[in-house]
Each structure stands twice: as C-alpha cells, then as structure tokens.
Amino acid sequence: MTRVRLILLGPPGAGKGTQAARLAERLDVPAISTGDIFRQNVSDGTELGQLAQKYMDAGEYVPDEVTNHMVAARLAQPDAADGFLLDGYPRTAAQVDELDSILAAQGRELSHVVELTADTDEVVQRLLARAQDQGRADDTESVIRRRLEVYAEQTAPLVDVYSQRGLLVQVDGMGAVDEVTERLSTALA
Ligand code: AMP
Numbered sequence: 001m002t003r004v005r006l007i008l009l010g011p012p013g014a015g016k017g018t019q020a021a022r023l024a025e026r027l028d029v030p031a032i033s034t035g036d037i038f039r040q041n042v043s044d045g046t047e048l049g050q051l052a053q054k055y056m057d058a059g060e061y062v063p064d065e066v067t068n069h070m071v072a073a074r075l076a077q078p079d080a081a082d083g084f085l086l087d088g089y090p091r092t093a094a095q096v097d098e099l100d101s102i103l104a105a106q107g108r109e110l111s112h113v114v115e116l117t118a119d120t121d122e123v124v125q126r127l128l129a130r131a132q133d134q135g136r137a138d139d140t141e142s143v144i145r146r147r148l149e150v151y152a153e154q155t156a157p158l159v160d161v162y163s164q165r166g167l168l169v170q171v172d173g174m175g176a177v178d179e180v181t182e183r184l185s186t187a188l189a
Helices: 016-027 034-044 047-058 064-075 093-105 120-134 141-155 157-164 177-188
Strands: 005-009 031-033 084-087 112-117 168-172
Touching (some): 005 157, 016 084, 034 047, 064 093, 168 177
8 A cells, every 4th residue: 555655834823733643643643843853852861862952942843964863764664655745844945855765765655745824823822731730841931932933944945845846835823633634634635
C-alpha cells in the first residue's frame, strides 16, 4: 500500500499537533513532530534538549543544522519508510532544502502539503488556554507573540514554495476538532 508523505503547515495554535495525531492514525503513518521530539529531549535532559531549550523558551527556532540532523535520523527509522506525517517541519527555507535532499536520496517525494489556516486572534486565545492546561514554558503571551512573528517571517513563505510545486492544499483549521479532521480527510482523499 502506498502511504502518504505529508507535511502539515500552519501557525502555532492552529491545531496541528491534535490533527496530526488523528490523521496519522487514520492514514497509518507515524506523526513526526519536531516540537514533541525537542520537548522529550528537554524532559530527558539530553544534550540536544539542553541546546534546544533556550531557543524554545524564547519562541525562536532551534538552529537548522540541529533540527535537520534530528529529522534525518528520525526519517531513517523503519516506521517512516512507507510514509510519514511531518508536524512542524520544515519551518525554514533551509529545512525545505534538507527535506528535499533526504527524500531524493531515498528516491521518495512528498505526496501532500497541507496548510491548516487559522485566525490570529483565535490562535493567541488557544495558545493562552493551552498554557493554563499544559503549562508549556513557551506559551506565555510575549513568547506566543514572538512565535507568531517568527512563523510569519520564516515559515509562512513556505506556503508559496509548495504551492508552486502544486502540492499545497489549504484547510480551514477553525471550528470543532472533529469537523477539522473531517475537512482534512476529505482534502487528502
Ligand atoms: P511546536 O510544538 O511545533 O510549536 O514547536 C515548539 C518549539 O520547538 C518551536 O517554537 C521551536 O523552538 C522548536 N521547533 C520545533 N520544530 C522546529 C523546526 N522545524 N525548526 C526549528 N525549531 C523548531
């Protein structure tokens, strides 16, 4: 069976993590979240975690070399051989290039890029609510603002890159979680 090789793009707070987990289950591919891998490393106290934490706490991106190396290692795991869903990667032009090289070296290509769109006021509200629930260190108001700025500067331009390649599908991320999952499934069918 041919499985999807999918990127989920979208601003912080658009619901990527929640939808990635649901979609990955439906599509029978691993959901690979760079943010989750970094957070796991932070809580395990690894060297990678120590390096990443100062960037994460400030709402900045972890340097490309570090992130790229981590993703290359993850995509080389056997469970990603038939397909994957990347949540939160690539986020910069250099990461797009790295992902292209990783896939080209394996004779694979992306099958879909989905942009989960969201209203800015709504995402700020969601992130503030999540901060109260989950206590994430990078969910304070000033860090949230910085994360949205960094997204606009460095990641939003990737939408055009993938659109020019004819891979982009835009899905409205607002509304109930189940509704959004249905929209995503329809968009990928
Ligand atoms: P996320 O859970 O996807 O919002 O990621 C949380 C934080 O991890 C981000 O604010 C960044 O500091 C870091 N991070 C996650 N993915 C990347 C990436 N692709 N490139 C650089 N930093 C990342």
